[in-house]
Amino acid sequence: MAAQDIRKVFNDPIHGSIELHPMLVRIIDTPQFQRLRFIKQMGGVYYVYPGASHNRFEHSIGVAHLAGKLLKALREKQPELEISDKDILCVQIAGLCHDLGHGPFSHLFDNMVIPKIEPGSTWKHEEASIKMFKYLVETNKLEFNKPDLTALDFIFIKELIHSEHRVNARKWGYKGRPEEKSFLYEIVANKLTGIDVDKMDYLARDCYHLGFPNNFDHNRFIQMIRVCEVPINSEEKRRRICIRDKERYNLHILFNSRYRVFSVACTHRVVCSVQLMIADALVEAQRSGAMDLSGAKEDMEKYTALTDRVFEEILNSDSAELEESKSILNxxxxxxxxxxxxxxxxxxxxxxxxLNLVIELLNHELLDNNLQFLRNDLNYGQGPKNPLENMYFYTKNAPNTARPLSELDDVLVFPNRFQDTFINLYDKRLNQVPVCPTVVTECLEKVTEGLEKVTEYLEEVERSPEEVPECPADLTVYLEKVTEYMEKVKKSPEDFTEYLKKINERLEKAIKDQEAMQH
Known part of the structure; x- marks a missing residue:
């Protein structure tokens, strides 16, 4: 047996000894995957919680392990599903490679850097993960035919990493696997419920490194799942992963743990401060022309070299163009x-x-004051919705019958809401001069005035569509943002007036209360 065909064992602090298929090992032993050693799993959290030093590298290995463990458990319990070795390997490869596209400091790059250097961009790391996976295979000449993987399997892996299709869509849109194997698409990235092996690993790993207790038992979850026929409409059914009814308590703990990690660590006020500063430094490096972060994410060779080490590259650079970025990082x-x-x-x-519109316009007006608003959403992973509402359950006496949460005899006591949204105001100045509430009030007045002017301009355009008047220069940003959001929320600029008044009142009070506490 050739050395490259031998399974290898990894010792992991979360899952213990992990044995991986030779194909997974060959992927791990590439520069594109090794790059994940240098990308922090929790971004800037490490600067507040020193134990959070873990990286995307070990998380990805953990996800591949859990994916294989879950599928092997299903195959043993339900041989009629005809889960093949190839199915298991493909899902494990997807789990291993699902985070290949993360940029420096993980989600910070997606959420705080790209939107500033490419306004209006919808780019997400999942897109880059597929590109990097393809680049990894081609550059390292990985022979997929050695474990008998075909072009269709390659498509399947990419669909598992990222796809616009949905498992519960009426028309089956996936190409990698037929409809009877629909449940395979719920394992690595579950869009319907958010319950997947990715979340199970990162919660266990994050809690371990943060020093938080984690009461969710992913091993018990794996033992308690079955695949059942679930209705997708009044006439059709499709195979989906279901959980034993009594395990909804365990699932509630999963989402509660997620909320706690995000609330206490990820959106900690000092963590957010650090992340804003890292983002500002990277954005300034792009604007100065010293670095091309925007171009790098489209060029996988350059993207392979773009990791958290960009922090040290800026600090150790002698380039005059990076002085501002270096100052922020120092x-x-x-x-x-x-x-x-x-x-x-x-x-x-x-x-x-x-709220997104208001925050963007406020930040536009506050640029000269060195103030910035930041929005933080804390939820159970499905926005304001209860994630268990999309989950189906089976009972001890009817193991092949899927039932929604609403049909269970006794329902858990749930919170009255599943999302909290906070607006945080940060002062970028070095001095400790208190922020005057009138600064924010004046800013809100400017935004209100800008919205009124945009309304008048749009009305004029509507009256004379053939002779569209030129938009005043000071309204360009407003027009662009308002038009974008009007398409999303189907509302006019006037609808934001009362909304702005509410935010104004709350902000004034919050600033005064904060300053009173400090004095």
Whole structure:
């Protein structure tokens, strides 16, 4: 037997000894996968919680392990599903490679850097994961035919990593596997419920490194799942992963744990301050022309070299173009962080696209004041919805009958809402001069005035569509943002007026209360 065909064992602090298929080992032993050693799993959280030093590398191996464990358990319990060795290997490869596309500091790159250097961009790391996977296979000349994988299997793996299709769509849109194996698409990235091996590994791993307790038992979950026929409409059914009815308590713990990690660690006010500073440094490096982060994510050779080490590259650079970025990063090291001014919680009904519009326009007006608003959503993984509502359950006496949560005899006591939305205001200045509430008030007045002008301009355009007047220069940003959001929320600029008044009142009070506490 050739050395490359031998299974290897990895010792993992979460799952113990992990034995991986030779094909998985060959993928791991490539520069594109080894790159994940240098990307922190939790981004800037490490600068507040020093135990959070784990990387995407070990998480990806953990996801591949859990994917294989889950499918092998299903195959043993339900041989009629005809789960093949190839099915298991493909799902494991997808689990191993699902995070190949992450940029520096993980989600910080997606959510805080790209939107600033490419306004309006919808780019997400999943897209880059597929590109990097293809690049990895081609560059390293990996022979997929050795484990008898075909072109169709390659398509299947890419669909598992990222696809616009849905398992519960009326028309089956996937190509990698037929409809009777629909349940395979719920294992690595479950769009319907958010219950997948990716979440199980990162929660266990994050809690371990943060020093938080994790009461969710993923091994018990794997033991308790079955595949049942679930209705997708009044006439048709499709195979989906279901869980024993009594395990909904265990699932509730899963989502509760996620909420706690995000609330206490990921959106910690100092973590957010650090992440804003890292993002500002990277955005400034792009704007100065010293680095091409935007271009790198489209070029997999360059993207392979783009990791968290960009932090040290900027700090150690002698380039005059990177002086501003270096200054921001040095402030992180000397703990001269952006100051958290205040935080206000929005009601669930007030945390939609309107809030995104308001925050973007406020930040546009606050640029000269070195102030920035940041939105944080804390939820159970499915926005304001209860994720268990999309889950189906079976009972001890009817193991092949799928039932929704609403049909179970006794229902869990759930929270009255599943998402909290916070607006946080940060002061980027080095001095400790308190932020005057009137600065924010004046900013809100400018936004209100800008929205009114945009309304007048749009009305004029509607009256004279053949002779469209030129948009005033100071309204260009407003027109662009308002038009974008009007398409999403189907509302006019006037609808935001009352909304702005509410935010204004809350912000003024929050700033005054914060300053009173400090004095």
């Amino acid at each position: 402030r992180i090291l000397s703990r001269e962080l952006y100051r958290h001014v205040c935080s206000i919680r929005m009601d669930g009904a007030e945390g939609g696209e309107e």
